[in-house]
Amino acid sequence: MNINIDFVNKLRISGLRPTKQRLKICEVLFNTEKTFHFTVNDLSKIISEKLNQKISLATIYNTVHAFKKKGYLKEISMNSDKTYFDTNTTHHHHFFDSSTMKLIDLSDDQVEKIKINKALPGKKISSVEILVKIENE
């Protein structure tokens, strides 16, 4: 499996030991054409149901947080009982469909430049995220 060699290197470079649990999670998250949104519960189900593997929930939480810290995942800012993560770490925004409870990417160039005309002394902007809520017409 040469796919995994990349992941092994990436993990090592990040200071994370390439354990088989982390490699499995890498495959699920980063071995796809398209980026996607997920909750820890989603990820856990993919691993146990689709791949028939057993990785402890605690490990999945640990790994997701470690990946987020390293910048390989983004946490999405929205109010929900669950926390959503995004494998698309480029700067972009989201639609949230209240009818289906699903997130949809809204790329940066599909939004006209946002200009914030308010400065807060001693503070700098670290991110600007738009959440567009949609519903059935």
Add this chain to the structure above:
Amino acid sequence: MNINIDFVNKLRISGLRPTKQRLKICEVLFNTEKTFHFTVNDLSKIISEKLNQKISLATIYNTVHAFKKKGYLKEISMNSDKTYFDTNTTHHHHFFDSSTMKLIDLSDDQVEKIKINKALPGKKISSVEILVKIENE
């Protein structure tokens, strides 16, 4: 107290019975100059510690949700372990200061008009919210 007469009327108009618990919560939330942000836990503390009153947590949850449903409160979209509410129900956005974990209003006219150049068939936009994360310089 003529303040309360207003609240009694407002509650009645909204189809909510003006109970003493709801009136007390109205006073805390709406009897101030400035709007503010709070969590259910904050509100509960204000009532028990500052006002020395006892309102069940369940009632506070019920009331806050009822007020939100009627449009007297807004829920703020951001990822946090707690849910934040806002007594400012006009259309506006937020700064979230990661250093202090506090929300700051960003009024609509302090943001240049947002244009979303992506339409989703069969869906309509119900809200557009910007969250600007800031940190110490």
Add this chain to the structure above:
DNA sequence: TACTTTCTTTAGAATCATTATAAACTATAA
């Protein structure tokens, strides 16, 4: 290779916000 250290994984317990339940209570209308 053997040993040591440090990092990881794990099951299960603990925590914390929130919601559900069901009985007691209260506002309202007739």
Add this chain to the structure above:
DNA sequence: TTATAGTTTATAATGATTCTAAAGAAAGTA
């Protein structure tokens, strides 16, 4: 005053997330 529908409440239940402490695995060193 009485009946009814809406409310409050304590408490239990739920569900996501974090903590714990012990067992296991990777990396570094000789």
